[in-house]
Amino acid sequence: MSYIKVDSLTKQFKSQIRRTGSMSAFKDFIAPRHELKDAVKDVSFTIDKGEIVGYIGPNGAGKSTTIKMMVGILVPTSGSVEIGGIVPYENRLANSRKIGVVFGQRTQLWWDIPVIETFKLMQYIYDIPDRQFETNIRQFADILGIDEFVNTPVRQLSLGQRMRADLCAALLHNPEIVYLDEPTIGLDVDVKERVRGFIKEINRTRETTVILTTHDTADLDKLCSRVMVIDRGSMMYDGELSYLKRNYSSHEIVTVEIESELPERMLRARFGSAVTLDGRLCHVRVDRERESSADCIAWFIHNSRVLDVKIRETDIDEVIRNMYGTFKNAERESEAEAQ
Numbered sequence: 001m002s003y004i005k006v007d008s009l010t011k012q013f014k015s016q017i018r019r020t021g022s023m024s025a026f027k028d029f030i031a032p033r034h035e036l037k038d039a040v041k042d043v044s045f046t047i048d049k050g051e052i053v054g055y056i057g058p059n060g061a062g063k064s065t066t067i068k069m070m071v072g073i074l075v076p077t078s079g080s081v082e083i084g085g086i087v088p089y090e091n092r093l094a095n096s097r098k099i100g101v102v103f104g105q106r107t108q109l110w111w112d113i114p115v116i117e118t119f120k121l122m123q124y125i126y127d128i129p130d131r132q133f134e135t136n137i138r139q140f141a142d143i144l145g146i147d148e149f150v151n152t153p154v155r156q157l158s159l160g161q162r163m164r165a166d167l168c169a170a171l172l173h174n175p176e177i178v179y180l181d182e183p184t185i186g187l188d189v190d191v192k193e194r195v196r197g198f199i200k201e202i203n204r205t206r207e208t209t210v211i212l213t214t215h216d217t218a219d220l221d222k223l224c225s226r227v228m229v230i231d232r233g234s235m236m237y238d239g240e241l242s243y244l245k246r247n248y249s250s251h252e253i254v255t256v257e258i259e260s261e262l263p264e265r266m267l268r269a270r271f272g273s274a275v276t277l278d279g280r281l282c283h284v285r286v287d288r289e290r291e292s293s294a295d296c297i298a299w300f301i302h303n304s305r306v307l308d309v310k311i312r313e314t315d316i317d318e319v320i321r322n323m324y325g326t327f328k329n330a331e332r333e334s335e336a337e338a339q
């Protein structure tokens with residue numbers, strides 16, 4: 001049976017319509033006009049216990065609004081949410097014991113006190129037994145490497161240190177679900193890896209359900225096999241990440257390091273403007289409709305001594321743009337057929 005059930009969820013916000021023309025500001029002040037906008041429109045999905053699901057979409061798509069209804073901060077205009085038998089916005093206290101939340105751009109830690117004191121406050125608020133508290137701190141400190149700054153006041157932490165402390169704080173009470181909003185934004189590569197490793201480990205060992213919003217393709221690759229894509233409030237896709245990438249990723253960037261530089265003329269003759277040169281590094285934008293990365297690499301191997309090869313896939317925002325473009329074209333075609 002599904003652990004999270006979201007059914008026909010809709011949230012409308014009232015926003016003011018601004019007039020234009022003479023005296024518009026005055027008219028807006030005297031007689032404001034409003035309209036209702038759907039931030040989330042008829043969204044339905046279910047999630048099983050222990051799943052890691054990526055919830056992705058462009059800015060303003062409706063991700064945070066959905067999450068806010070799932071954590072109980074916002075009440076839906078219509079539709080429903082049920083999490084482990086609890087309706088979050090009707091029973092916020094019971095729901096808050098089940099969930100942990102991390103927002104990459106904000107912190108829930110107390111700014112002026114050392115990290116460990118913040119953790120102790122969490123222990124008090126959630127009434128965490130000493131043994132659980134100590135075991136968790138030890139385990140989280142090991143994976144996240146927080147020992148070195150656990151006595152430092154939060155305001156003196158770097159972004160990467162703060163994010164690790166935030167993750168730790170959000171999981172001390174053993175929540176059944178964690179909502180992670182851009183947990184790796186702005187972090188360096190090592191810290192990103194630590195954070196991803198931690199999320200994976202918590203999911204594997206504790207069966208914690210993870211709902212992750214991110215614009216970082218690597219987060220999705222490393223953590224989620226299932227993604228839900230929302231755009232303009234509506235669910236566009238719910239399924240395998242691999243399917244999405246296979247079908248809507250238009251290109252890859254192949255970077256080849258060669259032992260000695262090739263003549264630019266020769267590279268242009270083969271790849272045209274798709275190649276960018278950076279000394280012995282050649283970056284080629286491979287259009288997947290026209291050729292494969294393997295063909296591109298084979299050409300370099302044939303014409304030079306190749307030292308290293310890296311392939312970078314299309315980022316997730318572009319995948320979504322491509323998907324959205326395909327849907328729009330299909331819509332236009334079916335409208336044309338109907339006429």
Ligand SMILES: Nc1ncnc2c1ncn2[C@@H]1O[C@H](COP(=O)(O)OP(=O)(O)OP(=O)(O)O)[C@@H](O)[C@H]1O
Pocket residue numbers: 013014015038039057058059060061062063064065066
């Ligand atoms: N309190 C509010 N009042 C009015 N409109 C709002 C409110 N909160 C969100 N919106 C609008 O609802 C839409 C969805 O916003 P939401 O924050 O859910 O998007 P998002 O997908 O989380 O975007 P981002 O990736 O930028 O965080 C946007 O058009 C936003 O302007």
